[in-house]
Amino acid sequence: MRTLIVIPAYNEELTVGSVVALAKKYGDVIVVDDGSTDRTSEIAKEAGALVIRHKQNLGKGRALKTGFEYALSRDYEVIVTIDADGQHNPDEIPILVDPIVKDKADLVIGSRYLRKESKKSIPSYRRIGLWVLNKSTKMASNVDVDSQSGFRAMRRKVLERLNLESDGYSVESDMVVAATENGFRLLEVPINVRYDVPKKHKKNPISHGFSVLAGIVGLIGYRRPLLLFSTLSLLSFIAAAILGYLALEPYYSGGNVYLTQAIGAGIFTIIGIQLFVAGLTLNVLSKMVRE
Ligand SMILES: Nc1nc2c(ncn2[C@@H]2O[C@H](COP(=O)(O)OP(=O)(O)O)[C@@H](O)[C@H]2O)c(=O)[nH]1
Numbered sequence: 625m626r627t628l629i630v631i632p633a634y635n636e637e638l639t640v641g642s643v644v645a646l647a648k649k650y651g652d653v654i655v656v657d658d659g660s661t662d663r664t665s666e667i668a669k670e671a672g673a674l675v676i677r678h679k680q681n682l683g684k685g686r687a688l689k690t691g692f693e694y695a696l697s698r699d700y701e702v703i704v705t706i707d708a709d710g711q712h713n714p715d716e717i718p719i720l721v722d723p724i725v726k727d728k729a730d731l732v733i734g735s736r737y738l739r740k741e742s743k744k745s746i747p748s749y750r751r752i753g754l755w756v757l758n759k760s761t762k763m764a765s766n767v768d769v770d771s772q773s774g775f776r777a778m779r780r781k782v783l784e785r786l787n788l789e790s791d792g793y794s795v796e797s798d799m800v801v802a803a804t805e806n807g808f809r810l811l812e813v814p815i816n817v818r819y820d821v822p823k824k825h826k827k828n829p830i831s832h833g834f835s836v837l838a839g840i841v842g843l844i845g846y847r848r849p850l851l852l853f854s855t856l857s858l859l860s861f862i863a864a865a866i867l868g869y870l871a872l873e874p875y876y877s878g879g880n881v882y883l884t885q886a887i888g889a890g891i892f893t894i895i896g897i898q899l900f901v902a903g904l905t906l907n908v909l910s911k912m913v914r915e
């Protein structure tokens with residue numbers, strides 16, 4: 625099957641060359657240089673990739689979209705995505721493509737969790753963040769996968785149906801949600817991820833984690849509004865209950881009601897009700913939109 629390997633790259637001159645050189649064995653290679661200020665484009669071309677360059681940095685999501693548009697404009701049947709920073713091993717591309725060729729899956733995700741050794745290699749502070757992101761992706765999609773892995777293979781028809789909203793890193797979760805929603809078959813296969821590369825993460829893990837989480841919460845709000853809003857509403861009611869208790873407790877022990885706490889309890893009750901109503905409304909709307 626005709627395969628296109630899409631490599632999003634932002635300032636990866638140290639590693640993109642070897643990734644391209646190794647990936648070339650398994651299909652045509654396109655590097656989407658997302659406004660790098662180093663020699664990413666030059667080295668990628670030299671190594672044998674087709675290069676499309678964004679004039680400025682638009683984010684990983686947009687870079688992948690550029691690559692996907694190219695794939696759809698040609699007759700590629702399988703599209704692989706792999707990171708340019710050398711964390712993934714291009715020689716594992718056939719492991720991802722195989723289930724598609726054998727018609728066992730439409731979207732294959734390279735997972736760090738299926739093998740003990742590769743799971744252990746994830747630094748522990750990252751593991752916590754990844755757990756949160758995986759669980760919230762699960763809330764949006766109902767599937768529990770290595771939602772942040774950028775090493776994937778997919779059938780052309782998956783791309784034809786995807787309408788990705790995410791520009792940044794939450795694109796990885798977005799793809800999982802959109803694929804399950806369209807009824808595509810998802811499969812995870814074990815891969816290895818290296819953590820001894822020169823520039824393994826381009827963003828600070830905390831702000832990166834929160835921005836991905838914000839993107840995923842947006843996805844949950846869009847796909848499953850009732851779930852998101854009833855959770856928020858429940859939190860409001862809990863806050864109201866705690867404040868209500870603090871307001872009345874002094875009264876029952878012989879003093880006055882604490883007014884500030886009582887007002888707070890009232891406000892959180894109202895917010896809770898409003899959130900719940902908003903959830904119900906959006907739920908109906910999102911169902912209508914999808915029908
Ligand atoms: N096109 C593009 N690629 C990016 C951007 N940020 C990161 N990447 C690429 O996306 C891949 C994964 O990024 P990385 O920071 O290593 O993510 P992490 O390993 O999940 O922390 C690498 O190949 C990067 O070059 C960006 O703004 N635009």
Ligand SMILES: [Mg+2]
Pocket residue numbers: 707709711823824825826
């Ligand atoms: Mg990386």
